[in-house]
Amino acid sequence: DGGITQSPKYLFRKEGQNVTLSCEQNLNHDAMYWYRQDPGQGLRLIYYSQIVNDFQKGDIAEGYSVSREKKESFPLTVTSAQKNPTAFYLCASTADGVVSPLHFGNGTRLTVT
Amino acid sequence: AQSVAQPEDQVNVAEGNPLTVKCTYSVSGNPYLFWYVQYPNRGLQFLLKYITGDNLVKGSYGFEAEFNKSQTSFHLKKPSALVSDSALYFCAVRDTGGGNKLTFGTGTQLKVEL
Numbered sequence: 655d656g657g658i659t660q661s662p663k664y665l666f667r668k669e670g671q672n673v674t675l676s677c678e679q680n681l682n683h684d685a686m687y688w689y690r691q692d693p694g695q696g697l698r699l700i701y702y703s704q705i706v707n708d709f710q711k712g713d714i715a716e717g718y719s720v721s722r723e724k725k726e727s728f729p730l731t732v733t734s735a736q737k738n739p740t741a742f743y744l745c746a747s748t749a750d751g752v753v754s755p756l757h758f759g760n761g762t763r764l765t766v767t
Numbered sequence: 768a769q770s771v772a773q774p775e776d777q778v779n780v781a782e783g784n785p786l787t788v789k790c791t792y793s794v795s796g797n798p799y800l801f802w803y804v805q806y807p808n809r810g811l812q813f814l815l816k817y818i819t820g821d822n823l824v825k826g827s828y829g830f831e832a833e834f835n836k837s838q839t840s841f842h843l844k845k846p847s848a849l850v851s852d853s854a855l856y857f858c859a860v861r862d863t864g865g866g867n868k869l870t871f872g873t874g875t876q877l878k879v880e881l
Contacts, residue, residue, distance in 0.1 A: 658810075689871075694776070696857065696873040697811075712868070744810055752861070753818050755801055756869065758810030 656681045660745050660759035667739075667766050675730045675762045677745035685751035686728040690714060691742040691761075700743075703728055704751055732764065739766045769794045769862040773872035780848045780879055788843040788875045790858030799861040800841040801869070802832055804854045811857060817841060828852070848879045 658679045667673045679686065685704045689697040699712030703722040717736025722728055728747075732739045742763050746756040770793045780786045792798055799818055803811040815826025822834045832843045841858060858872040 660810075687869075694873060697871040699868060702868075746810075753799060753816070755813035755816055756803075756811070758803075758812070760810045761808070763808070 658745055658747055658757055658759035660743075660762050662762060663760070665762055665764045667764070669766055670734045671766075672731055672733050673739075673764065673766075675732065675743055675745075675764070677728045677730065677759060678726055679728075679745075679747045679757075679759075680726060681747055681749075681757060682725070683747035683749050683757070684725070685748045686722070687746045687748075687756065688712075688718070688720065688728070688730045689744045689746065691744055697744065700730065732766075739764060769798075769860055769868075769870045771858050771860050771870055771872035773856075773858055773875045775875050776873075777876040777878065780877070782850055782879050782881050783847050786845050786848040786852070786877065786879070788856050788858075788877060790841045790843065790872060791839050792841060792858070792860040793839065794860060794862040796863045798841075799863060800832075800834060801859040801861075802826065802830070802841075802843050803857045803859065805857065805874075806854050814843070814856075848877075850879050850881060853877055853879045 661676045687702040688700040701720040703709035719731045744761045745759045748754045772791045801816045802814040805811045817824045817834045825831045855874045857874050861869050
């Protein structure tokens with residue numbers, strides 16, 4: 655079955671440490687996205703990539719970094735510069751980024767203490 | 768800038784009754800509109816979309832939504848609610864005027880009770 659795999663499901667880190675969240679898709683989609691979900695705030699776009707080796711900042715990119723070296727993979731690094739990193743992180747992909755819906759992974763819940 | 772409003776944080780409805788989850792939007796061009804559902808600790812699942820054509824759109828699990836251009840609304844509806852419909856629902860809009868960004872509303876928690 656095609657889909658998006660996010661790992662790990664739960665992640666715990668100490669403040670000041672960088673952490674990388676994995677996102678892999680086997681849907682052959684060109685466009686991939688990272689969203690952050692906080693209670694009562696909906697989903698906010700962190701970064702997106704429409705093609706390999708290219709990505710753009712979303713609405714809340716500060717303190718985050720991404721890479722897109724392969725079509726299937728779009729890892730997100732939460733750096734120590736992110737002021738409030740504890741959140742639920744969702745990765746998504748879409749075939750054309752316009753009329754096609756997003757396919758989501760099951761998320762990674764990051765807790766930083 | 769595009770935006771989406773879901774005015775109700777929570778909607779409660781009895782099983783078997785019709786349900787409505789409200790969504791209004793603001794875009795500069797024409798909208799592409801989407802509804803997603805999220806179950807606890809899971810990703811979002813696509814329910815339905817409006818791109819063009821018939822204003823009444825039918826989607827998964829018996830849900831439908833009506834696009835109303837004059838009221839800039841895209842309310843989600845279901846004729847007869849099930850307890851299993853209880854979940855968090857998100858409306859999203861993409862502005863055809865430019866860009867590939869999808870803007871989400873803050874979500875509405877639907878609770879269907881026996």
